[in-house]
């Protein structure tokens with residue numbers, strides 16, 4: 001089985017591209033989705049202990065947690081030390097299950113793939129990318145997002161140009177969904193996986 005990593009900086013189009021792989025019949029594991037599940041379950045009591053006041057009714061309040069950790073490098077590291085091993089467990093169970101099922105290809109959507117050395121767990125890596133101004137516009141259009149929060153998050157990420165340089169494949173998400181769908185199809189062809 002080929003394990004294909006999918007990454008890219010904030011707002012570059014990971015989730016959208018992951019959905020295109022899923023649409024083509026490829027099993028996809030999303031680290032972000034795993035975090036959402038964990039924040040309503042196993043991770044919540046741990047986070048409540050380390051960051052009191054960030055959990056309401058057993059569910060992590062992401063806005064409060066973001067206020068607590070973005071801009072405080074030590075706090076973010078402590079949060080990552082809780083969350084990342086749990087996400088890795090979820091990812092490993094997914095890979096094992098796909099292997100058992102005989103899938104020829106599985107996609108791991110990992111926002112911080114290069115930042116956390118995730119490429120060692122992938123055979124090939126796809127980076128999603130778009131021009132900076134488009135990235136900025138997309139991110140600032142989200143509710144609750146500010147220029148300050150965008151900059152704080154970008155500061156924690158490897159620059160887009162470096163990610164592209166380290167990629168096996170780049171998907172350009174600046175020209176619409178149909179164009180991205182065609183690029184995903186071309187990657188599947190290159191990997192020799194029918195779709």
Ligand SMILES: CC(C)(COP(=O)(O)OP(=O)(O)OC[C@H]1O[C@@H](n2cnc3c(N)ncnc32)[C@H](O)[C@@H]1O)[C@@H](O)C(=O)NCCC(=O)NCCS
Nearest residue numbers: 009010031032035062065066080083087111112153156157
């Ligand atoms: C800081 C939190 C609460 C903000 O939540 P919020 O819902 O506002 O944003 P969301 O999770 O959708 O993240 C938006 C984008 O920020 C970036 N980002 C998230 N966490 C990190 C991080 N630890 N370092 C760098 N960038 C990050 C990613 O590009 C992500 O796609 C949340 O991102 C979080 O809990 N992060 C720590 C867990 C983590 O590292 N997740 C990354 C994927 S495993």
Ligand SMILES: Nc1ncnc2c1ncn2[C@@H]1O[C@H](COP(=O)(O)OP(=O)(O)OP(=O)(O)O)[C@@H](O)[C@H]1O
Nearest residue numbers: 009010011012013014015016138173175176177180
């Ligand atoms: N190929 C595309 N064509 C047009 N718009 C796109 C394309 N890909 C993504 N977008 C738009 O860009 C925005 C961000 O996309 P998406 O949520 O997939 O990014 P992301 O990388 O998963 O973001 P984050 O890292 O913040 O979770 C969305 O509004 C989406 O509609």
